[in-house]
Every structure is written in structure tokens, then in C-alpha cells.
Amino acid sequence: MSKSKSVVLTTLEKTGGFVSAQEVFQLLRKQGKPTGLATVYRALQKAAVENSVDVLRKEDGEALYRLCATGHHHHLVCKNCGKTVEVEGSAVEKWANTVAKNNGFRKVTHVVELFGLCAKMLI
Amino acid sequence: MSKSKSVVLTTLEKTGGFVSAQEVFQLLRKQGKPTGLATVYRALQKAAVENSVDVLRKEDGEALYRLCATGHHHHLVCKNCGKTVEVEGSAVEKWANTVAKNNGFRKVTHVVELFGLCAKMLI
DNA sequence: GTGATTTTGATAATCATTCTCATTTGTGAT
DNA sequence: ATCACAAATGAGAATGATTATCAAAATCAC
Numbered sequence: 190m191s192k193s194k195s196v197v198l199t200t201l202e203k204t205g206g207f208v209s210a211q212e213v214f215q216l217l218r219k220q221g222k223p224t225g226l227a228t229v230y231r232a233l234q235k236a237a238v239e240n241s242v243d244v245l246r247k248e249d250g251e252a253l254y255r256l257c258a259t260g261h262h263h264h265l266v267c268k269n270c271g272k273t274v275e276v277e278g279s280a281v282e283k284w285a286n287t288v289a290k291n292n293g294f295r296k297v298t299h300v301v302e303l304f305g306l307c308a309k310m311l312i
Numbered sequence: 313m314s315k316s317k318s319v320v321l322t323t324l325e326k327t328g329g330f331v332s333a334q335e336v337f338q339l340l341r342k343q344g345k346p347t348g349l350a351t352v353y354r355a356l357q358k359a360a361v362e363n364s365v366d367v368l369r370k371e372d373g374e375a376l377y378r379l380c381a382t383g384h385h386h387h388l389v390c391k392n393c394g395k396t397v398e399v400e401g402s403a404v405e406k407w408a409n410t411v412a413k414n415n416g417f418r419k420v421t422h423v424v425e426l427f428g429l430c431a432k433m434l435i
Numbered sequence: 436g437t438g439a440t441t442t443t444g445a446t447a448a449t450c451a452t453t454c455t456c457a458t459t460t461g462t463g464a465t
Numbered sequence: 466a467t468c469a470c471a472a473a474t475g476a477g478a479a480t481g482a483t484t485a486t487c488a489a490a491a492t493c494a495c
Contacts, residue, residue: 191441191442191443192442192491193442193443209482210482210483211481211482223444224443224444225443225444225445226444226445226483227443227444227445227446227483227484227485228442228443228444230482230483230484231442231443231484234484245423245425246369246373249452249481249482250369250373250374250375250451250452250482251373251481251482251483252373252482252483265411265412265415265417265420274415276411276415278407278411280403280407281403281404281407281424284401284403284404285426288388288399288401288426289388289426289428292388292397292399292430293430293431294388294390294426294428294429294430294431295428295429296428296429297388297426297427297428298426298427298428299424299425299426299427300423300424300425300427301404301422301423301424302422302423303408303411303412303417303420303421303422303423304420304421304422304423305412305417305418305419305420305421306417306418306419307415307416307417308416308417314461314472314473314474315460315461315473316473316474317473332451333451333452334450334451347474347475348474348475348476349452349475349476350452350453350454350474350475350476350477351473351474351475353451353452353453354453354473354474357453372450372451372483373451373482373483374450374451374452375451375452
């Protein structure tokens with residue numbers, strides 16, 4: 190594993206949640222480990238192929254990455270302030286497996302994210 | 313409903329499956345009903361808000377649209393051939409609402425996508 | 436160390452999507 | 466029908482994430 194890649198993955202580990210490539214780029218810069226944007230993308234791409242990160246897309250199409258395997262869980266994210274709560278969902282896991290089986294699919298993974306407004310928002 | 317929007321949705325109906333905005337644009341052109349690209353995007357955007365089309369993203373981030381007859385549902389997508397099955401998940405809806413309530417979140421929406429290998433794949 | 440191979444990063448190129456704004460079309464009242 | 470005003474349209478520019486390019490720097494094998 191190249192040095193850059195390990196640095197990128199370490200950053201993902203620290204954040205814990207889903208982060209975009211651009212965010213990783215900024216984080217590394219602030220951490221004093223400036224890394225080329227292209228390099229960040231390359232690292233995330235490889236990691237995705239190797240299944241060491243989960244990838245999902247925001248509504249606007251931007252890709253978000255998360256280190257996977259570290260205790261599977263989901264997120265409840267406030268659209269307004271970004272507050273993120275980790276939530277456990279064994280119900281969802283079971284549901285996903287059942288659905289997969291019923292449709293003859295194997296090696297099924299799933300992406301489940303919840304978005305809303307947290308209690309602080311009074312809109 | 314504006315004329316353009318109905319033309320766009322008609323095209324989606326004809327194709328049946330998932331199509332990109334760019335493809336719709338080309339199809340309309342070939343059909344002799346040339347429509348501005350911006351207009352195609354606007355029509356699809358509105359339709360998405362109204363939940364009259366399903367939106368999902370290809371791996372490269374391009375958005376795909378499909379006329380959806382029924383209400384809210386999720387997708388089970390084959391990573392290999394792209395085959396997509398619509399799955400209903402009232403269990404998931406309930407779970408999402410409960411989790412949201414427990415955490416004081418309001419107006420919660422969720423993203424749930426399942427990925428796997430369909431029966432045709434013998435890897 | 437020397438040369439080959441890989442990795443990196445600055446920048447340019449790509450491409451879907453959104454924005455802008457002038458023009459056209461539809462609508463409603465009179 | 467006509468006028469006035471709102472909504473829709475389209476051509477092209479602007480945006481922004483991602484990818485490609487390519488020369489310089491780090492790494493490896495010997």
C-alpha cells in the first residue's frame with residue numbers, strides 16, 4: 190500500500206462517517222499532510238475496488254466514501270447542521286438478507302442512510 | 313404539466329427502463345421532437361420531486377431516470393449486469409421513522425439501496 | 436549508486452448538470 | 466381578438482466533481 194493511500198485511509202478512519210474526496214483533500218491539507226487531489230482520488234478508487242471502502246452518492250451525485258468493516262452501522266445525518274448519529278439496524282440487516290434471498294441475489298451489501306433535521310432546527 | 317414535460321415522460325414510458333437525461337435528449341432529437349437539454353433536465357427534476365420517476369446513479373455518478381408507477385420503494389441492483397429489481401420495504405420505512413423519532417429528528421428521508429450479484433452470475 | 440518502475444501532484448481536459456437571460460409561448464381578463 | 470403578464474423554453478456559458486496527462490520525485494532491484 191502506497192504511503193498516500195494509507196494516509197487517506199487513516200483519515201477516513203478518523204472521521205468514521207461518509208466523506209467526499211474533496212473533503213479528504215481539505216482535511217489532509219489542514220492536518221499538514223497536503224496531498225494532491227489526483228492522489229486522493231486514486232487512493233479512494235483503489236480502495237473501492239478492493240472493497241475496503243463503501244461508496245455512496247449524495248443527491249447531487251458527489252461520491253462519499255467510508256471505511257468499511259469497522260462495525261457495520263448506519264447514519265442519521267442532519268441536513269442543516271451536519272450532526273451525525275450512528276444508528277444500529279439489525280432489523281434492516283435481516284430485511285436486506287431476506288429480500289436478497291427472495292430474489293436470488295448473492296453477496297448482497299447495502300447502503301442505508303437517513304437524512305433529516307435534528308432537534309436544534311426549528312424551521 | 314408543460315408540453316415538454318409530458319413529452320419527456322412519454323419517452324420514459326416508451327423505454328420502460330432506466331435512462332439518462334442525455335439519452336432522453338438524444339431520443340427526443342431522433343424522434344423529431346428536439347428539446348433543449350436544460351428543458352429535459354428541468355422536466356426530470358420536477359418529476360423526481362413529485363416522485364413520478366425513480367432516480368438512481370450509475371457507478372460513474374450519472375443519474376438514471378425511470379417512470380415509476382407505484383409509490384416509494386427501493387432497489388436491488390446487480391453489480392455485474394445492472395439488472396434492477398424494485399423492492400418494497402415497509403419494514404424499513406417503519407424502522408427509519410422510529411429511529412428518527414428516538415433521536416429527535418424530523419422530516420427524515422432515507423436512502424436504501426441493495427447491491428449484489430443476481431442469479432445469472434456464476435462467479 | 437545506477438537505472439527501471441511506480442507514485443505523486445500541478446494542471447488541463449472531460450462531462451454531466453445547473454445557471455443565465457433573452458425569446459417564445461401560454462393564460463386570463465377585458 | 467388583444468393586451469399584459471407570468472411561465473416555459475433553449476442556446477450557450479458557468480460550475481464542479483472526476484479523470485487524464487506528463488514531468489518530477491520517491492522507491493525498488495541489483
